[in-house]
Amino acid sequence: MVQERRILYEHLDVPNINTFDVFRQYEGYTRFEKAIAEYQPEEIAQMVWDAGLKGRGGAGFSTGEKWSFVPRDIEPRYLCCNADESEPGTFSNRYVLEKNPHLLIEGILICCYAMGIETTYVYIRGEFTLGKKMLDTAIKEAYEQGYLGENVRDTGLNINIYSHPGAGAYICGEETGLIESLEGKRGQPRNKPPFPAVQGVFMKPTVVQNVETLCNLPFIVGNGVEWYTQMGPTYGDTRFDPPKADPNTGTKLYCISGDVNEPGVYELELGLTSTELIEVAGGLRGEEVKAVIPGGSSAPILTHYELDTRLDFTSLTLAKSMLGSGGIIVMNETRNIVDCLLNIMKFYAHESCGQCTPCRWGTPWVRDIVQRIADGEGRQTTITRPKFGVTESGRWGDTGETEEIYEDLDLLENVANNIANVDTMTWNTICVFGIAVSWPAVSYMRKFRPEFEAAIREGKLVTLPVAEATVPPEENYAYQQRFIPKEFADL
């Protein structure tokens, strides 16, 4: 059985680790001290790149590469820590904020030193009242101890951290939405380019990083790049094997919820399979796995045929899904996929920011279609197509060919693909919220089509046995036409 490898969460359950004194006993802030004593800022940035750290917020973009886009000659530069954790199924940042906020502060200090940043805003979800309180107390302690403020530890560095509360909008987890919200406006995402690295908050170069990404920094600096890169998938011969040129290093805070016996956050090396993860989380609650959502509700669903897909950034991209924020939701054989999709679509219809027309109108439309199917009012038509042959009267003519069409399923795919097309990976919206809507909508529908058809045919929700409800991989192009990113095409 796969063992947990606790790095970020190692001292999470130590009593009073949220206080400076206890944190200090567990090597707290020594990694930051090592960084300023032994390395130049540029060296730290290079280390992070070499370590292959990928952003843990959702997109999985290389952190070192992102930092390299920040122009170092424009002052001031900002760091925005994204603690607006609102992707359904994700809850790892909450524990860091509530139990070990000093670790985040240390990560921020290292990032600030590496990038020459003086001001950091931690954008915390409005609902995280306890997390904000804990972080504010920790920040205050750090100021008192001289790790924040002017002339940090007599190094001449000035670093300030401020916490900034959000107010309940999911879209503010998108980096440019977060920036707009931080500036005191509606959290409507901006067009890219210019990227936040060049023009971010207050139109200055900004690094936006997730809590988990920043928490990795002390360990990269403290234990070295080599130690860090040893963690990660060992490549076997599974169906979706990632190319070696694309590193997936380090651990991930896998948040597992739904039908497992012991839901929770498990810190594991990247690259284990869903089956292994379910085993770690106390096994399945129920008889059989029907579906697994691998990366928060935005990620395309995995069927029971795909349980051997490795849960790392590259493998899931190749499997036409994503690791996203690592929120894994497991569903057992009693769950109805139409019902699950309805729940998720209600979420997206509620959370669309209303800026782009395809998303503003498309998301409620998709929700309404799924609602209609779930209510047993899904539309079905029989069409007759001309087909020439010998007719009943013995003459050559149009014999007609009738075909059952599940009109609503075609409509659902059509509307969803016009918000964002999942096959070409192009979206008609400013931000990737569009793809976060159409990915689940289309993937659920394609992979569990028999269940959708049954709901329309029978006029009520029908939960089929797992084997019948799932379309096998060889029959469905949702599995086969995998979108291969350009950078992987030559590998």
Add this chain to the structure above:
Amino acid sequence: MSDEIIQIETPFQFNEENKREFDELIGRYPVKEAAMLPTLHLAQRQEGYITPAVMKYVAELLELSVMKVKDVVTFYPMFFEEPVGKYVIRVCHTLPCALRDCKVVLDHLKEKLSTDVASETNLAKGTTDDGKFTLMKVECLASCDVAPVIMVNDDLYKNLTPEKVDEILEQLPN
């Protein structure tokens, strides 16, 4: 809504504690507008909800038009433009909670409080007659491992069953 036509009966002002807090946080940002969300949070904590008077006051503090403040208030679900109960009960109903029977909790709360669920445009619908509770459904509260969860004002309650809900409601002071 231009500034002139808003009818404000009783003007709003921060109390001393909040004024102090506001003065501290306004210094954190290079532009005043950025202090919008924390300021609105402070105001809502003091007044209970965002009245036109609050918007006008915040607009003056941040040197913006009232329209800009209204623009922000209407965008974020955590700001209320109508009076709410003393205790705002937020019931998470997104997928991980739904898989763990949040509907039972919600139905129990509806029955217990004999009220409907508030919608964003009609908070009164979910407020009890005595003004003590407002019941609302919210999206994921990021505690899926301890689902189903509810938030009562600032406190999160985990692994709920109808019995636990009863206990929580009894504990709340009047």
